[in-house]
Amino acid sequence: MKFDTPATNNPIDQLKVVGQPVSRIDGPLKTTGTAPYAYDRHDVVPNQAYGYVLGSAIAKGRIDSINLAEAKESPGVIAIVTAENAGKLSKGDYNTALLLGGPEIQHYHQAIAVVVAETFEQARSAAHLIHVNYSRAKGSFDLASEKSKGVPKDVFGTSSESSVGNFDKAFSTAKVRLDNTYTTAHESHSMLEPHASVAAWDGDQLTIWTSNQMIAWAVGDMAKTLGVAKEKIRVISPYIGGGFGAKLFLRSDALMAALASRVARRPVKVSLQRALIPNNTVHRSATIQRIRIGANRDGKITAIGHESWSGNLPGGGPEAGALQTRALYAGANRMTSNRVSHLDLPEANAMRAPNEAPGLAALEIAMDEMAEKLDMDPIQFRIKNDTQIVPDYPPRPASNDPQTKKPEKNEPHNPHPPFSIRQLSKCFEIGAERFGWDKRLSKPGQLSDGRWMLGMGVASAFRDNVVTKSAARVILDRRGHLTVETDMTDIGTGSYTIIAQTAAEMMGLPLEKITVRLGDSSFPVSAGSGGQWGGNSSTSGVYAACLKLRDAIALLAKGQKSEFNITDAVFTDGFIRSGSHSFLLAELAGSRGLVAEDAIEFGDLDKRFQQSTFGAHFVEVGVDRFTAEIRVRRMLAVCAAGRILNPKTARSQVIGAMTMGVGAALMESLEVDKRFGYFVNHDLAGYEVPVHADIPHQEVIFLDETDPISSPMKAKGVGELGICGAAAAVANAIYNATGVRVRDYPITLDKLIEKMPIKV
């Protein structure tokens, strides 16, 4: 089904099941520990051996020699795979660094060997007996010193640099000006479930049980890396214990399991040990961002410039912190630039809300500072510069469809497309009332509660809604039970549940009559989970498949009774009804059942309209007047993100993202050792993420909104919106509490303590 005109009334609008706060249908499996995660798949093939991955001890250079003799002699060892005996390997399209290094080393903890043994302990112990001689090469590890060498590089189908009007002139003549630099830290996804895979070969056919967000990408890159046909590879990933982008692509666990299994001639399971993950896999690059804003005294922005620098291995893309600044606030003169410098740190790649999360972390502090310069309330300043058209929409060099990445035809280019729907100001107005924003004192450092200095902060949340092709198959059996199959993944987000709700709504069936099967490459290719495109796109694909099934059922009904009026047919309670006629779906399905498969394909509505999601973050913090410890007291996010398919799972997405925003604001930072070139704090003791005690109270309000331009579901992505701007709201609250402005994340007490207003 092609979606190229805005949605009109359709069966989803009934909202009998969709839009209801249904608990996760996979919840009981997870709470009872019976959801089979990749490393738990003891049952799928017999005789599994254990693989243990050894990471490089240097960041850059070469392996001169590897001595495997002692490791091979170690008890239980079956095989050891290194680049020398792995066979010819290519690099996957989505990987920047090779997943198996050697002799050249591209980054610290790059996998250089996998040891296969009868038990995990034997494999681990033998890995320590591998002796490697390296020659270290000089590398670049410090973003600040490499910043000036940054080059522009296009991101996801949009150009890295843009300009409108005459920024320099407008900025230099503006009445009120701000020119500041902000930094965000290298961050680690730190999802609960480590990367893990079980691999088994049957002849030349490879099956991988793994933990991956994008099944089709994993198949494609495994095929490319091994140099085999895609048809020879099956990827199965029904349950995923979090990903946040770390599992978007094929990673070393899957490749090493496949290679180890090929050499050992038996199934092999591999899990990356926690201490390997931050340097072996991917992270979000740190950024340095310069923001300049010029405004009239009345608060109208006349010039806005945002430049962002980040780092990556050669071939890798930027963390494009300036992207959202093209679309968020009005202003006639503008420029943005996103540059990437060569760093020999591990590969940087997408982490929840790539670009916007660090971009808004900086921009939204700048907006707070600017409001103060203008002596305006920060909410009023944002409302004053709200816009219903995109102020800066550069021509796109390639399609922004993340699946196809196809170059776009030469279409007429609208430099200022309208938003499909934008209710940013309304989010602020509702939030201000609910949060008690009027109790905030604009002069900082005025409120306290015992030893805690109190402050409030706000920030805009903003993230694009990406739509992408997604297919599904629906199977109605003779009991009237419907099974949905699609390679969509559920990374803890609730995909199972919203897909079941969609199918139930479309077919007039109760949820108990729906089975959802996900995460298997033998199912139709879906949007997958990433970039907050999954929920809206994949349910739209299920919608399309269900429409096809409805048509087939209606034809069967007409075949049974020629008076049956297809155009009036409705699906309720397990029946198809029209006028006085009704048929049980179970009966029409017959003994062989009915199958329908279709995909949703999106036309150019996402080019004619800017589709985005919006929100307003409100945060109250306390800062200890003595120690400068910062503790969040409460948070509210008001979100406008189209139709909310399930308020319960959507809320979980938003509060989870807000929590990650608190992490970015207050503690998350991979620390670089600039001599050895690696992230030092590479485990969960050293890389701190928020714990329960850090997150006392969170509230989420969704505006009642539908966006018919987005999809037949009239929904949008919501999985990443909640992190966007959250860190800045915390930062602004800290300023309001203390009067100390910190522009370098994470805002830890050592950055405040010298400037604390109360001396002891």
Place this chain on the structure above:
Amino acid sequence: MKAFTYDRATSAAEAASAVAKTTGSKFIAGGTNLLDLMKLQIETPSHLIDINDLGLDQIEPATNGGLRIGALVRNTDLAANEYVRRDYAVLSRALLAGASGQLRNQATTAGNLLQRTRCPYFYDTNMPCNKREPGRGCSALGGYSRMHAIVGISDACIATHPSDMAVAMRLLDATVETVRSNGLTRTIPIVELHRLPGNTPNIEHTLEPGELITAVLLPKPSGGTHIYRKVRDRASYAFALVSVAAIIQPDGSGKVALGGVAHKPWRVESAERKLQRGSKAVTKELLANARTTHDNAFKVQLVERTLASVLNDAKG
């Protein structure tokens, strides 16, 4: 982890002599520190002697009016003990500020005292570390050292002792009761148990090979207001940036010990005499000769401010 053999000891003296006799052997108590280090091959014992069956898990009033805490008493039980909560509240508070509920259920009194540093370079066997491999150099010097020590350090090592409990024990003037490999017992004042790094950061305490801690003794309670303030980046489940343990008497006199600043719990008795003059004077003497890095220089001011907060709280 290297393969190892394993025995359960049935008497303290036998355990001590067994460890002294067999090279490469170690005691295992709760295992919450030792096993993690073994998995990473930072510790590679070839033989483990399990001391959980020795009946050393009692807390009893001692004849001197103090308390005798068995070496195997779990951190959870110690924190919840009625005598401890009443008379040594600083110890209870320090324990509860550490680790997590699950870990405290497993961790023991002696194991906690002897836990090893959390220096991230110590934890990565690819990196030079004098504590792991004497003579290879200290990566933390000139590296990422935000968590590291500022007093009592050496050019060989700037690691901290990470325990919260030990800081309170030091404040309380605890003594450690041991059995040596020859079967003889002795007591060691806690101030003498932990060493400063000097040129041998690999030697962390003054116990002899095979010497087993059997109990920790607390002197008679001293009254006063008991405070343990642990300062950290997140609200729970994190090691201290700095911590302050204090017992303050109604007249403002008292004692104070610090965590997170040295290779051992840090206490300077002469500084305590200045408590009535406020945190600045005390800190100046407590941290005299502090040597900081770019990353951990903030700890000096943090100690002073945390102590000020503690003294403020003590006033009520």
